[in-house]
Amino acid sequence: MKIQGIHHVAIICSDYQKSKSFYTDIIGFEVMAEVYREERASYKLDLSLNGSYSIELFSFPDPPKRVSRPEASGLRHIAFSVTDIQSAYEELVENEVQAEPIRIDEFTNKRFFFIFDPDGLPIEFYESAQ
Template sequence: MLKINKVHHIAIICSDYEVSKHFYTKILGFEILAEAYRSERDSYKLDLALNGNYSIELFSFPNPPSRVSRPEACGLRHLAFEVDDIQKTRHYLVENNLNPEPLRTDEFTNKRFTFIADPDNLPIEFYEA
Protein backbone atom coordinates (compact mmCIF):
# COMPACT_ATOMS: atom_id res chain seq x y z
CA MET A 1 0.00 0.00 0.00
CA LEU A 2 1.12 3.57 -0.70
CA LYS A 3 2.39 5.39 2.41
CA ILE A 4 1.34 9.05 2.53
CA ASN A 5 2.76 11.06 5.41
CA LYS A 6 0.52 14.16 5.36
CA VAL A 7 -1.09 16.73 3.10
CA HIS A 8 1.84 18.79 1.82
CA HIS A 9 0.00 21.86 0.52
CA ILE A 10 -3.17 23.14 -1.11
CA ALA A 11 -2.88 25.14 -4.35
CA ILE A 12 -5.38 27.94 -5.00
CA ILE A 13 -5.64 30.03 -8.16
CA CYS A 14 -7.13 33.45 -7.42
CA SER A 15 -8.64 36.07 -9.70
CA ASP A 16 -7.26 39.12 -7.84
CA TYR A 17 -3.85 38.42 -6.32
CA GLU A 18 -3.65 41.39 -3.96
CA VAL A 19 -7.17 40.84 -2.60
CA SER A 20 -6.52 37.13 -1.97
CA LYS A 21 -3.06 37.81 -0.53
CA HIS A 22 -4.64 40.25 1.95
CA PHE A 23 -7.43 37.78 2.81
CA TYR A 24 -5.14 34.81 3.51
CA THR A 25 -2.43 36.78 5.34
CA LYS A 26 -4.16 39.69 7.09
CA ILE A 27 -7.59 38.14 7.75
CA LEU A 28 -6.84 34.42 8.20
CA GLY A 29 -3.31 34.95 9.54
CA PHE A 30 -1.19 32.79 7.25
CA GLU A 31 2.47 33.77 7.18
CA ILE A 32 4.37 34.40 3.95
CA LEU A 33 7.25 31.98 3.37
CA ALA A 34 8.12 33.09 -0.17
CA GLU A 35 6.70 35.22 -2.94
CA ALA A 36 7.76 35.07 -6.57
CA TYR A 37 6.67 36.76 -9.78
CA ARG A 38 7.12 34.59 -12.86
CA SER A 39 7.25 36.99 -15.82
CA GLU A 40 7.07 34.23 -18.45
CA ARG A 41 3.63 33.30 -17.06
CA ASP A 42 2.60 36.78 -15.87
CA SER A 43 1.91 34.98 -12.60
CA TYR A 44 2.56 35.29 -8.89
CA LYS A 45 3.19 32.36 -6.56
CA LEU A 46 2.84 32.95 -2.83
CA ASP A 47 3.86 30.23 -0.37
CA LEU A 48 1.93 30.46 2.90
CA ALA A 49 2.35 28.72 6.25
CA LEU A 50 0.06 28.15 9.20
CA ASN A 51 1.74 27.75 12.60
CA GLY A 52 5.07 27.26 10.82
CA ASN A 53 3.78 24.52 8.51
CA TYR A 54 3.80 25.08 4.75
CA SER A 55 0.12 24.95 3.81
CA ILE A 56 -1.07 26.94 0.78
CA GLU A 57 0.32 27.94 -2.59
CA LEU A 58 -1.58 30.98 -3.85
CA PHE A 59 -1.30 31.53 -7.61
CA SER A 60 -2.40 34.28 -9.94
CA PHE A 61 -2.77 33.76 -13.67
CA PRO A 62 -4.18 36.12 -16.26
CA ASN A 63 -7.87 35.39 -16.91
CA PRO A 64 -8.29 32.06 -15.10
CA PRO A 65 -11.50 30.27 -16.06
CA SER A 66 -14.28 30.11 -13.48
CA ARG A 67 -14.95 26.85 -11.70
CA VAL A 68 -18.27 25.74 -10.33
CA SER A 69 -17.87 25.28 -6.59
CA ARG A 70 -21.35 25.37 -5.07
CA PRO A 71 -23.36 23.75 -3.85
CA GLU A 72 -22.47 20.14 -4.62
CA ALA A 73 -20.29 20.25 -7.74
CA CYS A 74 -17.76 17.49 -8.39
CA GLY A 75 -14.24 18.23 -7.16
CA LEU A 76 -12.87 20.02 -4.11
CA ARG A 77 -15.81 20.89 -1.91
CA HIS A 78 -14.18 23.20 0.65
CA LEU A 79 -11.15 23.89 2.83
CA ALA A 80 -11.62 23.30 6.55
CA PHE A 81 -9.61 24.86 9.37
CA GLU A 82 -9.73 23.67 12.98
CA VAL A 83 -10.33 26.35 15.61
CA ASP A 84 -10.47 26.18 19.41
CA ASP A 85 -13.38 28.59 19.95
CA ILE A 86 -16.03 28.62 17.20
CA GLN A 87 -18.01 31.45 18.85
CA LYS A 88 -14.94 33.69 19.00
CA THR A 89 -14.03 32.71 15.42
CA ARG A 90 -17.52 33.54 14.14
CA HIS A 91 -17.44 36.88 15.96
CA TYR A 92 -14.07 37.70 14.32
CA LEU A 93 -15.48 36.76 10.89
CA VAL A 94 -18.51 39.00 11.44
CA GLU A 95 -16.27 41.89 12.56
CA ASN A 96 -14.31 41.51 9.32
CA ASN A 97 -17.46 41.53 7.15
CA LEU A 98 -16.97 37.95 5.96
CA ASN A 99 -20.66 37.00 6.39
CA PRO A 100 -20.27 33.64 8.13
CA GLU A 101 -23.19 31.26 7.99
CA PRO A 102 -25.04 30.61 11.26
CA LEU A 103 -23.32 28.01 13.43
CA ARG A 104 -24.32 24.43 12.70
CA THR A 105 -23.62 21.23 14.61
CA ASP A 106 -22.17 18.13 12.96
CA GLU A 107 -24.71 15.41 13.65
CA PHE A 108 -22.01 12.75 13.94
CA THR A 109 -19.42 14.52 16.11
CA ASN A 110 -21.58 17.15 17.85
CA LYS A 111 -18.89 19.71 16.94
CA ARG A 112 -19.97 23.13 15.70
CA PHE A 113 -18.85 24.74 12.45
CA THR A 114 -19.49 27.63 10.09
CA PHE A 115 -18.60 28.59 6.52
CA ILE A 116 -17.40 31.72 4.75
CA ALA A 117 -16.23 32.30 1.18
CA ASP A 118 -12.78 33.49 0.15
CA PRO A 119 -12.50 36.37 -2.36
CA ASP A 120 -13.11 33.91 -5.24
CA ASN A 121 -16.09 32.26 -3.53
CA LEU A 122 -14.10 29.17 -2.45
CA PRO A 123 -15.96 27.74 0.54
CA ILE A 124 -13.94 27.80 3.77
CA GLU A 125 -15.10 25.98 6.87
CA PHE A 126 -14.10 26.64 10.46
CA TYR A 127 -14.61 23.56 12.63
CA GLU A 128 -14.30 23.52 16.40
CA ALA A 129 -11.65 21.28 17.98
Protein backbone atom coordinates in the same frame (compact mmCIF):
# COMPACT_ATOMS: atom_id res chain seq x y z
CA MET B 1 3.06 3.85 -0.05
CA LYS B 2 2.82 5.55 3.34
CA ILE B 3 1.35 9.04 3.17
CA GLN B 4 2.49 11.23 6.04
CA GLY B 5 -0.09 13.99 5.66
CA ILE B 6 -1.31 16.72 3.35
CA HIS B 7 1.58 18.89 2.14
CA HIS B 8 -0.38 21.91 0.89
CA VAL B 9 -3.50 23.12 -0.87
CA ALA B 10 -3.13 25.09 -4.13
CA ILE B 11 -5.57 27.91 -4.83
CA ILE B 12 -5.85 29.98 -8.03
CA CYS B 13 -7.30 33.41 -7.43
CA SER B 14 -8.68 36.04 -9.78
CA ASP B 15 -7.52 39.12 -7.81
CA TYR B 16 -4.08 38.44 -6.34
CA GLN B 17 -3.83 41.42 -3.96
CA LYS B 18 -7.36 40.90 -2.64
CA SER B 19 -6.77 37.18 -2.01
CA LYS B 20 -3.32 37.76 -0.53
CA SER B 21 -4.82 40.24 1.93
CA PHE B 22 -7.70 37.86 2.74
CA TYR B 23 -5.46 34.88 3.51
CA THR B 24 -2.83 36.88 5.43
CA ASP B 25 -4.58 39.85 7.07
CA ILE B 26 -7.95 38.23 7.79
CA ILE B 27 -7.34 34.47 8.05
CA GLY B 28 -3.85 34.84 9.54
CA PHE B 29 -1.50 32.85 7.32
CA GLU B 30 2.13 33.98 7.19
CA VAL B 31 4.02 34.63 3.95
CA MET B 32 6.91 32.19 3.48
CA ALA B 33 7.85 33.22 -0.06
CA GLU B 34 6.43 35.33 -2.87
CA VAL B 35 7.59 34.98 -6.46
CA TYR B 36 6.45 36.64 -9.66
CA ARG B 37 6.86 34.26 -12.60
CA GLU B 38 7.09 36.59 -15.58
CA GLU B 39 6.90 33.84 -18.20
CA ARG B 40 3.47 32.87 -16.82
CA ALA B 41 2.37 36.36 -15.75
CA SER B 42 1.66 34.71 -12.42
CA TYR B 43 2.38 35.20 -8.75
CA LYS B 44 3.09 32.23 -6.49
CA LEU B 45 2.64 32.92 -2.80
CA ASP B 46 3.64 30.28 -0.25
CA LEU B 47 1.70 30.59 2.99
CA SER B 48 2.24 28.89 6.32
CA LEU B 49 0.12 28.24 9.37
CA ASN B 50 1.84 27.70 12.72
CA GLY B 51 5.14 27.30 10.88
CA SER B 52 3.87 24.61 8.50
CA TYR B 53 3.64 25.14 4.75
CA SER B 54 -0.08 25.06 3.99
CA ILE B 55 -1.28 27.01 0.94
CA GLU B 56 0.11 27.90 -2.48
CA LEU B 57 -1.76 30.91 -3.79
CA PHE B 58 -1.47 31.47 -7.54
CA SER B 59 -2.60 34.23 -9.83
CA PHE B 60 -3.02 33.69 -13.56
CA PRO B 61 -4.39 36.08 -16.18
CA ASP B 62 -8.14 35.56 -16.60
CA PRO B 63 -8.57 32.15 -14.94
CA PRO B 64 -11.92 30.47 -15.67
CA LYS B 65 -14.55 30.65 -12.94
CA ARG B 66 -14.83 27.67 -10.60
CA VAL B 67 -18.23 26.03 -10.28
CA SER B 68 -19.12 25.89 -6.60
CA ARG B 69 -22.89 26.20 -6.49
CA PRO B 70 -24.69 24.06 -7.23
CA GLU B 71 -22.12 21.68 -5.84
CA ALA B 72 -20.05 20.14 -8.62
CA SER B 73 -17.68 17.19 -8.79
CA GLY B 74 -14.18 17.79 -7.48
CA LEU B 75 -12.67 19.37 -4.41
CA ARG B 76 -15.51 20.73 -2.29
CA HIS B 77 -13.82 22.95 0.30
CA ILE B 78 -10.91 23.38 2.66
CA ALA B 79 -11.43 23.24 6.42
CA PHE B 80 -9.49 24.76 9.31
CA SER B 81 -9.75 23.50 12.86
CA VAL B 82 -10.15 26.04 15.64
CA THR B 83 -10.46 25.54 19.39
CA ASP B 84 -12.87 28.45 19.90
CA ILE B 85 -15.47 28.43 17.13
CA GLN B 86 -17.38 31.43 18.52
CA SER B 87 -14.27 33.64 18.67
CA ALA B 88 -13.27 32.62 15.13
CA TYR B 89 -16.77 33.46 13.91
CA GLU B 90 -16.82 36.84 15.66
CA GLU B 91 -13.34 37.78 14.41
CA LEU B 92 -14.28 37.05 10.81
CA VAL B 93 -17.54 39.00 11.08
CA GLU B 94 -15.62 41.93 12.64
CA ASN B 95 -13.39 41.84 9.54
CA GLU B 96 -16.53 42.12 7.37
CA VAL B 97 -16.37 38.52 6.16
CA GLN B 98 -19.83 37.10 5.59
CA ALA B 99 -20.19 33.88 7.53
CA GLU B 100 -22.95 31.33 7.45
CA PRO B 101 -24.55 30.58 10.82
CA ILE B 102 -22.74 28.20 13.17
CA ARG B 103 -24.18 24.70 12.85
CA ILE B 104 -23.67 21.40 14.68
CA ASP B 105 -22.29 18.33 12.90
CA GLU B 106 -24.97 15.70 13.40
CA PHE B 107 -22.40 12.90 13.67
CA THR B 108 -19.72 14.45 15.91
CA ASN B 109 -21.75 17.14 17.71
CA LYS B 110 -18.95 19.60 16.90
CA ARG B 111 -19.78 23.12 15.79
CA PHE B 112 -18.76 24.48 12.37
CA PHE B 113 -19.50 27.22 9.88
CA PHE B 114 -18.56 28.28 6.36
CA ILE B 115 -17.22 31.44 4.77
CA PHE B 116 -16.11 32.08 1.20
CA ASP B 117 -12.81 33.49 -0.01
CA PRO B 118 -12.78 36.39 -2.52
CA ASP B 119 -13.35 33.94 -5.39
CA GLY B 120 -16.16 32.04 -3.71
CA LEU B 121 -14.05 29.07 -2.53
CA PRO B 122 -15.89 27.54 0.44
CA ILE B 123 -13.84 27.52 3.65
CA GLU B 124 -15.04 25.64 6.70
CA PHE B 125 -14.05 26.36 10.29
CA TYR B 126 -14.48 23.27 12.47
CA GLU B 127 -14.39 23.05 16.24
CA SER B 128 -11.55 20.83 17.42
CA ALA B 129 -11.16 19.16 20.79
CA GLN B 130 -9.83 21.54 23.41
